[in-house]
Amino acid sequence: MSNLKHAFNLTLFLFAVWLLLSGHYTPLMLVLGAASTLLVVFLAIRVAIIDREIQPVLLKPSVLFYWFWLAWEIIKSNLDVTRRILSPGLPISPKIFTVRAGQKTELGRVTYANSITLVPGTVTMDIDEDIFTVHALTQAAAADLERGEMNRRVCSVENVF
Template sequence: MIRSVIILLMVLAAYWLTLSGYFHKPILLIMGVISIFIVLALSWRMKILDSETVPYFHGKALGYYVWLFVEITKANMGVVKAVLSPEMEISPTITKVPMKQSTDLGRVTFANSITLTPGTIAMEMCEDTILVHALLAEMTEPSGFIEMSDRAGWAVSDPMLGVIEQGAG
Protein backbone atom coordinates (compact mmCIF):
# COMPACT_ATOMS: atom_id res chain seq x y z
CA MET A 1 0.00 0.00 0.00
CA ILE A 2 2.60 2.56 1.13
CA ARG A 3 4.94 1.30 -1.55
CA SER A 4 2.38 1.78 -4.30
CA VAL A 5 1.55 5.29 -2.99
CA ILE A 6 5.21 6.30 -3.10
CA ILE A 7 5.77 4.85 -6.56
CA LEU A 8 2.60 6.48 -7.91
CA LEU A 9 3.80 9.81 -6.46
CA MET A 10 7.12 9.50 -8.22
CA VAL A 11 5.55 8.47 -11.53
CA LEU A 12 3.07 11.37 -11.42
CA ALA A 13 5.84 13.86 -10.59
CA ALA A 14 7.95 12.61 -13.49
CA TYR A 15 4.90 12.83 -15.76
CA TRP A 16 4.20 16.43 -14.77
CA LEU A 17 7.82 17.48 -15.25
CA THR A 18 7.98 15.76 -18.65
CA LEU A 19 4.87 17.46 -19.93
CA SER A 20 5.46 20.95 -18.52
CA GLY A 21 9.25 21.19 -18.68
CA TYR A 22 9.46 24.14 -16.27
CA PHE A 23 11.83 23.52 -13.36
CA HIS A 24 12.34 27.05 -12.02
CA LYS A 25 8.91 28.63 -12.04
CA PRO A 26 7.59 28.18 -8.49
CA ILE A 27 3.95 28.77 -9.37
CA LEU A 28 3.91 25.94 -11.91
CA LEU A 29 5.71 23.55 -9.53
CA ILE A 30 3.16 24.33 -6.80
CA MET A 31 0.33 23.68 -9.24
CA GLY A 32 1.95 20.36 -10.08
CA VAL A 33 2.20 19.33 -6.43
CA ILE A 34 -1.45 20.24 -5.86
CA SER A 35 -2.65 18.23 -8.86
CA ILE A 36 -0.53 15.23 -7.87
CA PHE A 37 -2.10 15.21 -4.43
CA ILE A 38 -5.59 15.56 -5.91
CA VAL A 39 -4.95 12.47 -8.05
CA LEU A 40 -3.58 10.56 -5.05
CA ALA A 41 -6.60 11.49 -2.91
CA LEU A 42 -9.01 10.46 -5.67
CA SER A 43 -7.35 7.10 -6.18
CA TRP A 44 -7.33 6.56 -2.40
CA ARG A 45 -11.05 7.25 -2.33
CA MET A 46 -11.67 4.93 -5.30
CA LYS A 47 -9.69 2.20 -3.48
CA ILE A 48 -7.56 1.38 -6.51
CA LEU A 49 -4.25 1.70 -4.67
CA ASP A 50 -3.16 -1.92 -4.55
CA SER A 51 -0.55 -4.09 -6.17
CA GLU A 52 -2.10 -3.49 -9.59
CA THR A 53 -1.41 0.26 -9.40
CA VAL A 54 2.24 -0.34 -10.18
CA PRO A 55 2.24 -3.57 -12.14
CA TYR A 56 5.74 -3.85 -13.59
CA PHE A 57 8.16 -2.25 -11.21
CA HIS A 58 11.05 -4.66 -11.17
CA GLY A 59 13.89 -5.69 -13.44
CA LYS A 60 12.32 -8.98 -14.50
CA ALA A 61 9.60 -7.25 -16.50
CA LEU A 62 12.21 -5.22 -18.37
CA GLY A 63 14.03 -8.41 -19.37
CA TYR A 64 10.75 -9.90 -20.50
CA TYR A 65 9.99 -6.91 -22.71
CA VAL A 66 13.43 -7.05 -24.30
CA TRP A 67 12.77 -10.71 -25.17
CA LEU A 68 9.30 -9.77 -26.45
CA PHE A 69 10.76 -7.06 -28.68
CA VAL A 70 13.06 -9.60 -30.32
CA GLU A 71 10.07 -11.91 -30.85
CA ILE A 72 8.03 -9.04 -32.35
CA THR A 73 10.84 -8.30 -34.81
CA LYS A 74 11.03 -11.94 -35.88
CA ALA A 75 7.28 -12.26 -36.31
CA ASN A 76 7.15 -9.00 -38.27
CA MET A 77 9.60 -10.42 -40.81
CA GLY A 78 7.36 -13.45 -41.35
CA VAL A 79 4.22 -11.36 -41.80
CA VAL A 80 5.93 -8.90 -44.16
CA LYS A 81 7.15 -11.79 -46.31
CA ALA A 82 3.68 -13.30 -46.43
CA VAL A 83 1.95 -10.02 -47.25
CA LEU A 84 4.33 -8.60 -49.85
CA SER A 85 4.98 -11.76 -51.87
CA PRO A 86 2.88 -11.75 -55.04
CA GLU A 87 1.25 -15.13 -54.33
CA MET A 88 0.46 -14.11 -50.72
CA GLU A 89 0.17 -17.65 -49.41
CA ILE A 90 -1.54 -17.39 -46.04
CA SER A 91 -3.43 -19.93 -43.99
CA PRO A 92 -5.58 -18.25 -41.34
CA THR A 93 -6.32 -20.53 -38.40
CA ILE A 94 -8.07 -20.26 -35.07
CA THR A 95 -6.68 -22.20 -32.12
CA LYS A 96 -7.32 -22.46 -28.44
CA VAL A 97 -4.27 -21.74 -26.32
CA PRO A 98 -4.27 -22.95 -22.72
CA MET A 99 -3.66 -20.23 -20.14
CA LYS A 100 -2.22 -21.26 -16.82
CA GLN A 101 -1.92 -17.78 -15.29
CA SER A 102 -3.65 -17.40 -11.94
CA THR A 103 -3.65 -13.62 -11.56
CA ASP A 104 -5.43 -11.05 -13.71
CA LEU A 105 -2.15 -9.26 -14.30
CA GLY A 106 -0.54 -12.41 -15.65
CA ARG A 107 -3.50 -13.07 -17.94
CA VAL A 108 -3.36 -9.52 -19.30
CA THR A 109 0.39 -9.73 -19.84
CA PHE A 110 0.11 -13.02 -21.70
CA ALA A 111 -2.80 -11.95 -23.93
CA ASN A 112 -1.18 -8.58 -24.64
CA SER A 113 2.03 -10.29 -25.67
CA ILE A 114 0.11 -12.57 -28.04
CA THR A 115 -1.60 -9.57 -29.63
CA LEU A 116 1.61 -7.53 -29.81
CA THR A 117 3.32 -10.25 -31.81
CA PRO A 118 2.07 -9.68 -35.36
CA GLY A 119 0.54 -12.77 -36.90
CA THR A 120 -1.30 -13.82 -33.76
CA ILE A 121 -4.18 -11.96 -32.14
CA ALA A 122 -6.04 -12.91 -28.97
CA MET A 123 -9.70 -12.90 -29.98
CA GLU A 124 -11.44 -13.87 -26.80
CA MET A 125 -10.46 -14.78 -23.25
CA CYS A 126 -12.29 -17.63 -21.57
CA GLU A 127 -11.72 -19.18 -18.14
CA ASP A 128 -8.44 -20.91 -18.87
CA THR A 129 -8.02 -20.66 -22.63
CA ILE A 130 -7.49 -17.90 -25.14
CA LEU A 131 -8.97 -18.03 -28.62
CA VAL A 132 -6.14 -17.03 -30.94
CA HIS A 133 -6.42 -16.07 -34.60
CA ALA A 134 -3.19 -16.63 -36.53
CA LEU A 135 -2.27 -15.47 -40.02
CA LEU A 136 -0.02 -18.42 -40.81
CA ALA A 137 -0.61 -21.96 -39.65
CA GLU A 138 3.01 -22.41 -38.58
CA MET A 139 2.60 -19.57 -36.08
CA THR A 140 0.25 -21.66 -33.95
CA GLU A 141 2.81 -24.16 -32.72
CA PRO A 142 2.08 -24.92 -29.06
CA SER A 143 5.73 -24.76 -28.02
CA GLY A 144 5.99 -21.04 -28.83
CA PHE A 145 2.89 -20.25 -26.79
CA ILE A 146 4.12 -22.36 -23.88
CA GLU A 147 7.44 -20.51 -23.84
CA MET A 148 5.68 -17.14 -23.98
CA SER A 149 3.31 -18.16 -21.19
CA ASP A 150 6.17 -19.31 -18.98
CA ARG A 151 8.13 -16.13 -19.56
CA ALA A 152 5.07 -13.92 -18.93
CA GLY A 153 4.39 -15.78 -15.70
CA TRP A 154 8.02 -15.30 -14.70
CA ALA A 155 7.84 -11.56 -15.47
CA VAL A 156 4.88 -10.98 -13.16
CA SER A 157 6.20 -13.64 -10.71
CA ASP A 158 3.03 -15.68 -10.92
CA PRO A 159 2.88 -18.17 -8.02
CA MET A 160 1.06 -20.85 -10.07
CA LEU A 161 3.67 -21.00 -12.80
CA GLY A 162 6.45 -21.14 -10.23
CA VAL A 163 4.91 -24.31 -8.82
CA ILE A 164 4.61 -25.80 -12.30
CA GLU A 165 8.23 -25.00 -13.10
CA GLN A 166 9.40 -26.61 -9.88
CA GLY A 167 7.29 -29.68 -10.60
CA ALA A 168 8.70 -29.95 -14.12
CA GLY A 169 12.31 -29.38 -13.10
Protein backbone atom coordinates (compact mmCIF):
# COMPACT_ATOMS: atom_id res chain seq x y z
CA MET A 1 0.00 0.00 0.00
CA SER A 2 2.68 2.48 0.95
CA ASN A 3 4.66 1.27 -2.05
CA LEU A 4 1.76 2.41 -4.23
CA LYS A 5 2.04 5.85 -2.64
CA HIS A 6 5.79 5.94 -3.31
CA ALA A 7 5.19 4.88 -6.92
CA PHE A 8 2.61 7.65 -7.29
CA ASN A 9 5.00 10.25 -5.82
CA LEU A 10 7.75 9.06 -8.14
CA THR A 11 5.43 9.39 -11.16
CA LEU A 12 4.53 12.96 -10.21
CA PHE A 13 8.18 13.85 -9.60
CA LEU A 14 9.40 12.35 -12.89
CA PHE A 15 6.65 14.05 -14.89
CA ALA A 16 7.52 17.37 -13.24
CA VAL A 17 11.16 16.90 -14.27
CA TRP A 18 10.03 16.01 -17.79
CA LEU A 19 7.89 19.17 -17.99
CA LEU A 20 10.80 21.24 -16.70
CA LEU A 21 13.31 19.96 -19.25
CA SER A 22 11.05 19.47 -22.28
CA GLY A 23 10.01 22.98 -23.29
CA HIS A 24 7.54 21.58 -25.86
CA TYR A 25 3.96 21.62 -24.59
CA THR A 26 1.94 20.30 -27.55
CA PRO A 27 -0.60 17.51 -26.81
CA LEU A 28 1.44 14.86 -28.66
CA MET A 29 4.59 15.71 -26.69
CA LEU A 30 2.70 15.68 -23.38
CA VAL A 31 1.28 12.22 -24.13
CA LEU A 32 4.73 10.93 -25.10
CA GLY A 33 6.18 12.41 -21.91
CA ALA A 34 3.51 10.79 -19.78
CA ALA A 35 4.11 7.47 -21.56
CA SER A 36 7.87 7.61 -20.94
CA THR A 37 7.26 8.53 -17.28
CA LEU A 38 4.97 5.54 -16.84
CA LEU A 39 7.49 3.28 -18.60
CA VAL A 40 10.24 4.38 -16.18
CA VAL A 41 7.99 3.85 -13.14
CA PHE A 42 7.00 0.41 -14.50
CA LEU A 43 10.69 -0.53 -14.89
CA ALA A 44 11.43 0.76 -11.36
CA ILE A 45 8.63 -1.46 -9.99
CA ARG A 46 9.97 -4.42 -12.01
CA VAL A 47 13.45 -4.14 -10.46
CA ALA A 48 11.86 -3.46 -7.03
CA ILE A 49 13.65 -0.26 -6.11
CA ILE A 50 10.47 1.53 -5.00
CA ASP A 51 10.78 2.18 -1.26
CA ARG A 52 11.02 5.07 1.16
CA GLU A 53 14.50 5.97 -0.04
CA ILE A 54 13.12 7.62 -3.18
CA GLN A 55 11.54 10.36 -1.06
CA PRO A 56 13.11 13.76 -1.72
CA VAL A 57 14.77 14.47 1.63
CA LEU A 58 17.57 16.69 0.36
CA LEU A 59 15.91 19.99 1.15
CA LYS A 60 15.11 19.63 4.86
CA PRO A 61 16.97 22.32 6.82
CA SER A 62 19.31 20.08 8.82
CA VAL A 63 20.30 18.14 5.68
CA LEU A 64 20.86 21.41 3.83
CA PHE A 65 23.11 22.55 6.68
CA TYR A 66 25.06 19.28 6.34
CA TRP A 67 25.54 19.95 2.61
CA PHE A 68 27.02 23.37 3.36
CA TRP A 69 29.37 21.91 5.99
CA LEU A 70 30.42 19.21 3.51
CA ALA A 71 31.02 21.81 0.78
CA TRP A 72 33.34 23.72 3.12
CA GLU A 73 35.23 20.49 3.99
CA ILE A 74 35.58 19.74 0.26
CA ILE A 75 37.01 23.21 -0.42
CA LYS A 76 39.52 22.93 2.45
CA SER A 77 40.79 19.49 1.46
CA ASN A 78 40.87 20.50 -2.22
CA LEU A 79 43.30 23.29 -1.40
CA ASP A 80 45.40 20.86 0.67
CA VAL A 81 45.55 18.20 -2.07
CA THR A 82 46.28 20.90 -4.69
CA ARG A 83 49.19 22.20 -2.63
CA ARG A 84 50.61 18.67 -2.29
CA ILE A 85 50.25 17.83 -6.00
CA LEU A 86 51.99 21.05 -7.04
CA SER A 87 54.84 20.82 -4.47
CA PRO A 88 58.06 19.74 -6.19
CA GLY A 89 58.79 17.12 -3.51
CA LEU A 90 55.31 15.49 -3.79
CA PRO A 91 54.78 15.36 0.03
CA ILE A 92 52.23 12.55 0.23
CA SER A 93 52.00 9.66 2.71
CA PRO A 94 49.30 7.23 1.53
CA LYS A 95 47.62 5.17 4.22
CA ILE A 96 44.93 2.50 4.36
CA PHE A 97 42.86 2.25 7.52
CA THR A 98 39.38 1.36 8.73
CA VAL A 99 36.71 3.51 10.33
CA ARG A 100 33.53 2.40 12.05
CA ALA A 101 30.29 3.94 10.79
CA GLY A 102 27.81 4.76 13.55
CA GLN A 103 24.76 5.00 11.26
CA LYS A 104 21.84 2.63 11.80
CA THR A 105 20.25 2.77 8.34
CA GLU A 106 21.64 1.78 4.98
CA LEU A 107 20.94 5.22 3.54
CA GLY A 108 22.90 6.83 6.39
CA ARG A 109 25.89 4.61 5.63
CA VAL A 110 25.67 5.38 1.93
CA THR A 111 25.65 9.09 2.75
CA TYR A 112 28.70 8.69 5.00
CA ALA A 113 30.64 6.55 2.47
CA ASN A 114 29.84 8.93 -0.39
CA SER A 115 30.80 11.94 1.73
CA ILE A 116 34.17 10.34 2.49
CA THR A 117 34.74 9.69 -1.21
CA LEU A 118 33.57 13.15 -2.25
CA VAL A 119 36.17 14.85 -0.05
CA PRO A 120 39.49 14.73 -1.95
CA GLY A 121 42.20 13.00 0.06
CA THR A 122 40.02 10.14 1.27
CA VAL A 123 38.29 7.36 -0.72
CA THR A 124 36.06 4.59 0.63
CA MET A 125 37.43 1.36 -0.83
CA ASP A 126 35.41 -1.37 0.81
CA ILE A 127 32.32 -1.61 2.98
CA ASP A 128 31.70 -4.55 5.31
CA GLU A 129 28.55 -3.86 7.38
CA ASP A 130 29.69 -0.88 9.48
CA ILE A 131 33.45 -1.18 8.87
CA PHE A 132 34.72 1.04 6.04
CA THR A 133 38.15 0.50 4.51
CA VAL A 134 39.44 3.95 3.54
CA HIS A 135 42.43 5.02 1.46
CA ALA A 136 43.87 8.41 2.45
CA LEU A 137 46.38 10.44 0.45
CA THR A 138 48.08 11.77 3.59
CA GLN A 139 48.38 10.85 7.25
CA ALA A 140 46.80 14.22 8.08
CA ALA A 141 43.68 13.48 6.02
CA ALA A 142 43.43 10.06 7.70
CA ALA A 143 43.75 11.57 11.19
CA ASP A 144 41.10 14.15 10.28
CA LEU A 145 38.61 11.43 9.37
CA GLU A 146 39.47 9.27 12.39
CA ARG A 147 38.50 12.15 14.67
CA GLY A 148 34.96 11.22 13.62
CA GLU A 149 33.34 14.63 13.16
CA MET A 150 31.82 13.68 9.79
CA ASN A 151 30.52 10.42 11.31
CA ARG A 152 28.74 12.37 14.08
CA ARG A 153 27.25 14.87 11.64
CA VAL A 154 25.90 12.14 9.32
CA CYS A 155 24.44 10.36 12.39
CA SER A 156 22.63 13.52 13.43
CA VAL A 157 21.02 14.10 10.00
CA GLU A 158 20.31 10.38 9.56
CA ASN A 159 17.05 10.33 11.57
CA VAL A 160 15.37 12.78 9.18
CA PHE A 161 15.71 10.28 6.32
